[in-house]
Amino acid sequence: METRRWIVEVNQALLGKNTELAARNRERFHAHGLLVLNLLSAPGSGKTALLERTLNDLHGKLRIGVQVGDLQTDNDARRLMGRGAPVVQIVTGGCCHLDASMIAQANEKFDLEQLDLLLIENVGNLVCPASYDLGEDVRVVLLSVTEGDDKPLKYPTMFRKADVVVITKMDIAEAVGADLPALRENIRRTAPTAMVLEVSARSGLGLPAWYDFLQQRRSGFPA
Amino acid sequence: METRRWIVEVNQALLGKNTELAARNRERFHAHGLLVLNLLSAPGSGKTALLERTLNDLHGKLRIGVQVGDLQTDNDARRLMGRGAPVVQIVTGGCCHLDASMIAQANEKFDLEQLDLLLIENVGNLVCPASYDLGEDVRVVLLSVTEGDDKPLKYPTMFRKADVVVITKMDIAEAVGADLPALRENIRRTAPTAMVLEVSARSGLGLPAWYDFLQQRRSGFPA
Numbered sequence: 001m002e003t004r005r006w007i008v009e010v011n012q013a014l015l016g017k018n019t020e021l022a023a024r025n026r027e028r029f030h031a032h033g034l035l036v037l038n039l040l041s042a043p044g045s046g047k048t049a050l051l052e053r054t055l056n057d058l059h060g061k062l063r064i065g066v067q068v069g070d071l072q073t074d075n076d077a078r079r080l081m082g083r084g085a086p087v088v089q090i091v092t093g094g095c096c097h098l099d100a101s102m103i104a105q106a107n108e109k110f111d112l113e114q115l116d117l118l119l120i121e122n123v124g125n126l127v128c129p130a131s132y133d134l135g136e137d138v139r140v141v142l143l144s145v146t147e148g149d150d151k152p153l154k155y156p157t158m159f160r161k162a163d164v165v166v167i168t169k170m171d172i173a174e175a176v177g178a179d180l181p182a183l184r185e186n187i188r189r190t191a192p193t194a195m196v197l198e199v200s201a202r203s204g205l206g207l208p209a210w211y212d213f214l215q216q217r218r219s220g221f222p223a
Numbered sequence: 224m225e226t227r228r229w230i231v232e233v234n235q236a237l238l239g240k241n242t243e244l245a246a247r248n249r250e251r252f253h254a255h256g257l258l259v260l261n262l263l264s265a266p267g268s269g270k271t272a273l274l275e276r277t278l279n280d281l282h283g284k285l286r287i288g289v290q291v292g293d294l295q296t297d298n299d300a301r302r303l304m305g306r307g308a309p310v311v312q313i314v315t316g317g318c319c320h321l322d323a324s325m326i327a328q329a330n331e332k333f334d335l336e337q338l339d340l341l342l343i344e345n346v347g348n349l350v351c352p353a354s355y356d357l358g359e360d361v362r363v364v365l366l367s368v369t370e371g372d373d374k375p376l377k378y379p380t381m382f383r384k385a386d387v388v389v390i391t392k393m394d395i396a397e398a399v400g401a402d403l404p405a406l407r408e409n410i411r412r413t414a415p416t417a418m419v420l421e422v423s424a425r426s427g428l429g430l431p432a433w434y435d436f437l438q439q440r441r442s443g444f445p446a
Binding site: 005006007008009010015071074077078081086087088089090091092093095096097101102105106109127128131 | 228229230232233300304309310311312314315316318325328329332351354
């Protein structure tokens with residue numbers, strides 16, 4: 001057999017099917033007047049900590065549901081329990097990202113009509129989840145001050161698709177010697193139109209702006 | 224709505240479908256008397272270097288085909304060209320692993336009847352590809368002496384499923400201060416039944432054992 005080289009591009013087929021399912025999720029969410037956020041970051045950036053605080057502080061103000069994705073454990077769901085919000089843990093097995101079909105399955109556990117806001121915590125991973133639309137309205141990418149200011153440049157796909165970038169753990173920025181001007185500049189270069197928030201779930205710094213954002217976006221939806 | 228916690232396990236459904244497609248691939252490969260290897264490792268462990276050398280050295284002895292998976296580029300396919308073997312580059316887009324449906328698509332580019340051995344180079348990633356059966360006969364996990372001796376313990380799923388573990392870049396083991404006894408012990412603990420080979424694609428060290436393995440396994444198949 002002679003030497004030959006072919007290229008097979010499979011992402012179109014794979015992602016095409018996901019996009020179709022995501023559109024169905026989005027339609028369903030909108031029919032229920034539900035605002036949906038997809039929260040993405042590397043492992044350990046503080047997604048769960050921000051959710052814990054958000055559930056506590058918005059209790060009684062917005063009816064929130066949570067879907068949280070992890071490779072194996074349900075540790076994150078346990079952390080989020082007891083805060084007045086229903087929580088679904090999606091255990092992905094070997095899969096390193098959430099996809100639209102997983103969200104459709106998890107939706108069956110909720111009465112979507114009883115919710116104003118659905119917060120989806122993706123698997124901790126700055127690469128793969130970027131390619132999978134879940135049917136969300138808003139993509140939120142978190143990044144902690146401990147991760148180095150070059151992250152937006154090294155993971156451009158993730159950051160380019162962000163509607164909101166949340167810099168987390170601001171309370172320890174000085175202690176870890178974070179170069180905040182460089183970090184802000186790299187976010188601006190990679191995600192020029194994204195809203196940027198700087199918060200600390202521990203100290204509460206910057207959280208009012210995060211809550212304002214959630215409530216304003218939600219108010220654009222039918223009751 | 225009262226506080227509740229649910230767990231949705233999605234791996235069964237997802238992986239179930241993959242397993243089904245993998246079984247179909249395997250049937251097809253066996254019908255053609257084709258031995259199939261799935262080569263897995265972290266990025267930069269030397270999968271492509273081992274394949275380059277293998278294609279050169281077994282040219283005229285075994286009829287080899289190659290499928291190589293990458294997130295974006297076709298650099299690896301270019302490296303493997305011109306060595307007498309047909310090469311298919313699978314570009315996965317955002318997806319961090321090969322799955323059985325991608326292999327089925329790539330198979331269409333070959334005349335499987337004209338091959339003895341199919342070498343599939345997976346995406347460089349020690350996590351996700353472990354969960355996806357492609358229809359291979361043999362799983363080969365590569366690990367270079369530069370990666371640290373704790374890798375088998377940190378990525379147990381990948382190593383537990385290995386039929387063969389290949390320690391690569393042995394020619395620089397001393398220069399990088401690799402603790403080979405610890406590495407061998409950690410492989411034995413995680414993959415007790417796997418065959419372990421120690422090779423250098425650069426110096427040729429250990430390659431005869433690798434070629435013997437390929438030819439012996441292939442000889443168990445019908446001509």
